[in-house]
Amino acid sequence: MNRPLSLLLDVIRFVAALLVFFHHAAFGKFGSGLPYRLVLTEREPVIVFFVLSGFVIAYSAETKDRTPGAYALNRLARLYSVVLPALVATVLLDAAGSWLAPALYADHWTDPATLANIGRPIGLQLAASGLFLNEIWWWDVWPGVNSPLWSLGYEAVYYLLFALVVWGGRYRWLWAGLAALAAGPKILLLMPLWVLGVAIYYLVQAERVGRFVGTLLVVGSVAAYVLFLSLGIKTALDRAVVDLFGDQTVALLSNSQGFLANYVTGILFSALLVGLAAIAQDLAAPLYRLQKPIRYLAGLTFALYLFHYPLVYFLRAVALAGHLDRLSPLVVTGGTLAAVALLAPVTEAQKGNFRRLIARIALRKPRPAL
Template sequence: MTPGFSLWLDLLRAGAALTVLLGHMAHLRFTRGDYYVLREWNVASDAVIVFFVLSGLVIAAAAARDGSLGRFAFKRVTRIYGVLIPALLLTVVFDALGRWVDPAAYQAPFFEPVSGADMLLRGLTVTSEWQGLWPRLRLGSNGPLWSLSYEVAFYMLFATCVFLHGLVRVILVLLLGLLAGLPILALLPCWWLGVLVWWRMDQKAAPSLSMAWLCAIGGPVCALVLKISGLPDLLSQRTAEALAPFNHHLVLGYSDEALWSFVLASCIALHLWGVYGLASRRPSLEQTAHARAIRWIAGGSFSIYVVHYPSLHLLDAVLPNDLPGHDLWMFGLTLTICFAFARMFERPLAWQRGWLIGVWQRLSPGAAAAKLEME
């Protein structure tokens, strides 16, 4: 993966995280509907699909680099829990404080009170959307954690397919699919398109220059044209008809636009394939101030995603509605909280992993070899 292509992935990751934040901030309860066009365009949901395609590509590359199930699992678990555990604690604290200040700011369906036991069980197992286990559950005000429940299922299915073999692989794939449920499986193809892009990259089969430009530009343009043409609404209608008399929103949950999501993911995958072809012709990249800024924002994108919603709810409760520059204050303070959170929990990932390996090495007599395996 060339520095130029890696930087472009970071740019997309940073842009998707900020798009999710702006898309959620556009809710009526936060900004009175002044930016409701972002809700009408459903930009937050589309940005999550960008995340899924990027995730498939990056996780496939990580699996190829890790080479073993143990190393792969260790890195995925530490990446998720190093941010998720403090994010769950922050959600509990922010929700309690916000409800104490202004209970009216915490109304269904955007807030669901949960017990501490449910927050721990469903949050720490990252299974709030696994319909084969129990009913769906919103973790307080932190609705965006739904996609993390999807991501973990995708990781587990992918690792099972890549690192296991024979009957064990077949049984575990079927079991995981049953436990995850239909909504998660409905968006799995979007994630696997990212894996497909990596597979083509791993084959060292870059597209021709003309094809690379066509895919890099044509992918986003095609997605935009199809969006403007009303294809998402048409596909949603077809989904509703196919699942009638059942309500497709209830059946599929956050995957109720699965058909449009796959179309969008296909456009994103084509775009990434094209950008890879262009970047492979320019392997070097200067470390400009712009590049460093992009990487810095992308380095906090996970924190933006898992912290922004409880932050918006708290700020909605405590900020006066007539505060001059109310929306700028809300946006700026939310980003400040997210980046402060990232500084404490997301960016020190290498240190966290080293500390865990050191503890394991001291506790386990045979951990010296394991240390080499995990690094």
């Protein structure tokens, strides 16, 4: 993967995380000052993350994580360096925020998954999320208000299935099949998007798409996505799923309930990705000039995704308790971004420590029996 393409992927990653933040913060109850239309992004940015994840994992497995040990070590260190601090922060922020503004936290969303999650003990929420078992089969679990963690319950399974297929040996498909069975249909329903990212990586590596076709793919995929939304095709596909599964749609599929529309989004984004890879060198000059801010913002991506929702809730609680309604946009929107900017370097710096800790645990030899 060349440097211009790497920088483009960093831009996409950050924009996707920012859209997830905007989607949640734009709800009126938070007083963020963001336009309400931003809530319409729904799960679309997460679909982008799934495709990008498959792309990046395929790249890492080919260039850096060439052994199952290195792969497992780096994936776990990457996840836990941010996930564990996010779990702790969620508990602390939720406790403080619900004390400051209990009505805000009592005003939960009325979807079945949220209502079911409210009744679960916080210990179960933390354990399921920390072990990435939070989305298996019909479970839909997250810690406190931090619902964006749902996607990690999907991605962690995809990481495992990829490793089993690549390094599982003679019985790789048996092990992968058993793991898939344990994960359940809901997670598997969105797996084609992640696999699509893997396939796109190898297509890009083959360099069979020239600049002219690449430009057509970029323009065409963007235009097609605009039409996909504006002509109501996405809405029609979502309605078709509801018609198919009826009243049990949300209970059965939860975050996978938009899978038909998600497939279209994933295919169009993949076309965009192939096109950008073909023309990346033409964009090298401006990308190199902006390299430092791009890399900096990309470094905020994971922390922004995992910390933003408990921060939005807590900072809105601060604004309500302090009678700072006029300053709420600054407190909620600006405060969340400022907090993420402070938290991200701290969590990112822990990757090496987590890698060493996990390696030490994995390599620890049992004591001989007396």
